[in-house]
Amino acid sequence: MPNPTLAIVGRPNVGKSTIFNRIAGERISIVEDTPGVTRDRIYTKGEWLNQEFNIIDTGGIDLSDEPFKDQIKYQAEIAIEEADVILFVTSVREGVTEADELVARILYRSDKPVVLAVNKADNPEMRHEVFDFYTLGLGDPYPISGSHGIGLGDVLDEAIKHFPSEESEEDESIIHFSLIGRPNVGKSSLINAMLGENRVIVSEIEGTTRDAVDTRFISESGQEFTMIDTAGMRKRGKVYEKTEKYSVMRAMTAIDRSDVVLMILNAEEGIREQDKKIAGYAHEAGRAIIIVVNKWDLLEKKTDTMRKFEEKIRNEFLYLDYAPIIFVSAETKQRLNQLPDLIERVGMNQNLRVPSSILNDVIMDAVAINPTPTDKGRRLKIFYATQVAVKPPTFVVFVNDEKLMHFSYSRFLENQIRRAFAFEGTPIHIIPRKRK
Numbered sequence: 173m174p175n176p177t178l179a180i181v182g183r184p185n186v187g188k189s190t191i192f193n194r195i196a197g198e199r200i201s202i203v204e205d206t207p208g209v210t211r212d213r214i215y216t217k218g219e220w221l222n223q224e225f226n227i228i229d230t231g232g233i234d235l236s237d238e239p240f241k242d243q244i245k246y247q248a249e250i251a252i253e254e255a256d257v258i259l260f261v262t263s264v265r266e267g268v269t270e271a272d273e274l275v276a277r278i279l280y281r282s283d284k285p286v287v288l289a290v291n292k293a294d295n296p297e298m299r300h301e302v303f304d305f306y307t308l309g310l311g312d313p314y315p316i317s318g319s320h321g322i323g324l325g326d327v328l329d330e331a332i333k334h335f336p337s338e339e340s341e342e343d344e345s346i347i348h349f350s351l352i353g354r355p356n357v358g359k360s361s362l363i364n365a366m367l368g369e370n371r372v373i374v375s376e377i378e379g380t381t382r383d384a385v386d387t388r389f390i391s392e393s394g395q396e397f398t399m400i401d402t403a404g405m406r407k408r409g410k411v412y413e414k415t416e417k418y419s420v421m422r423a424m425t426a427i428d429r430s431d432v433v434l435m436i437l438n439a440e441e442g443i444r445e446q447d448k449k450i451a452g453y454a455h456e457a458g459r460a461i462i463i464v465v466n467k468w469d470l471l472e473k474k475t476d477t478m479r480k481f482e483e484k485i486r487n488e489f490l491y492l493d494y495a496p497i498i499f500v501s502a503e504t505k506q507r508l509n510q511l512p513d514l515i516e517r518v519g520m521n522q523n524l525r526v527p528s529s530i531l532n533d534v535i536m537d538a539v540a541i542n543p544t545p546t547d548k549g550r551r552l553k554i555f556y557a558t559q560v561a562v563k564p565p566t567f568v569v570f571v572n573d574e575k576l577m578h579f580s581y582s583r584f585l586e587n588q589i590r591r592a593f594a595f596e597g598t599p600i601h602i603i604p605r606k607r608k
């Protein structure tokens with residue numbers, strides 16, 4: 173069950189990014205007393221009353237080349253498209269403006285629930301002025317102060333009421349995956365080729381929320397997959413879909429909903445900065461990863477072309493050394509039939525549980541060949557290790573002092589665990605914990 177999404181909309185300078193940061197619970201972008209400050213992040217996680225959700229700050233999607241009215245319109249469209257609940261922010265200082273009315277009209281036409289917040293109500297007197305905002309026709313206006321942190325609780329209470337209730341239990345055995353990569357690497361071609369070779373399941377439930385664009389299919393081995401929609405698939409050519417921040421955000425939301433991420437590279441172009449950013453996000457999020465080099469038909473091949481390409485990828489994605497690499501062509505269909513089995517395999521590895529007794533044998537053997545590090549005369553002692561989670565496999569290692577567990581030793585233990593068990597394709601987490 174993916175987290176629900178809350179999108180913040182509103183005209184510039186009403187306090188969207190201030191509120192975004194408040195809800196995110198950390199100062200993740202700098203808000204200054206200048207309008208239109210730069211924001212580094214537009215997508216993050218929030219939590220309220222134990223409910224986790226994703227938040228989008230649509231104001232941070234850079235559309236500044238567009239006329240003012242269009243910017244506002246696109247941002248409202250993005251909110252409608254991406255969100256389960258929309259937080260519409262206005263400001264009591266300026267009252268109801270023409271731009272607010274424009275946003276309201278667009279939101280009004282959609283069937284997404286809207287919570288109307290009137291920001292900058294910093295003191296009690298101002299709270300009475302919010303009644304004007306009933307004219308927007310979007311229900312009760314909530315007076316808040318983003319910078320003082322007043323009233324946000326009521327807004328979030330209201331927002332989570334409208335989140336979709338837990339759907340019918342998702343079948344855990346279905347593997348969700350997505351194809352992530354820059355425009356033109358061949359995502360749509362790969363998707364069509366894969367769907368052409370496997371049996372697609374047509375869902376009985378029509379027109380349900382965003383999931384309607386996901387595709388279910390069964391591979392030859394009988395494994396069921398859900399292929400998650402990503403930006404490249406739609407090709408509707410909307411202005412905002414061409415902005416980099418939006419496409420990165422779409423990739424991140426797809427990764428959040430995936431078990432396995434196929435990182436698609438173009439054999440002719442190699443690796444770009446954006447690929448690394450997105451692969452890094454998938455790694456941090458603990459998703460299984462497969463690196464797919466597409467358009468392999470376009471390279472003139474000598475005996476070591478593949479090995480050299482692989483070396484280049486390994487050097488660029490150092491932390492992804494566990495990710496298998498496959499060289500394919502959507503055009504000639506070369507090796508495409510191997511993809512479903514590969515996705516199935518790494519999906520299983522991500523769910524692998526290893527018995528504590530064998531795990532501890534592996535750790536003890538590891539310590540025997542490479543003694544634990546010392547710091548100022550104190551040596552790291554490992555007492556016991558146990559696997560506490562899957563997806564990704566997570567190990568708690570009980571030690572005398574977790575500060576003595578250096579990154580390099582943790583890396584070494586990870587490698588020894590990988591040698592012993594089939595964790596190909598999945599990140600694994602090692603958490604040192606002091607034994608009480």
Ligand code: GDP
Nearest residue numbers: 184185186187188189190204205292317318319
């Ligand atoms: P955005 O363009 O809608 O994202 O607006 P920002 O979050 O960048 O805020 C615009 C300006 O309003 C900044 O100078 C903020 O410090 C200020 N601001 C935000 N929230 C409040 C508030 O609750 N009260 C007051 N007085 N100022 C606020």
Ligand code: GDP
Nearest residue numbers: 355356357358359360361404466467501502503
């Ligand atoms: P997307 O933007 O990532 O979805 O990329 P598309 O699937 O639209 O592909 C972009 C272009 O690359 C199209 O012209 C495709 O025909 C071409 N293309 C995709 N895969 C291959 C491939 O494996 N080999 C060759 N030669 N061309 C490909």
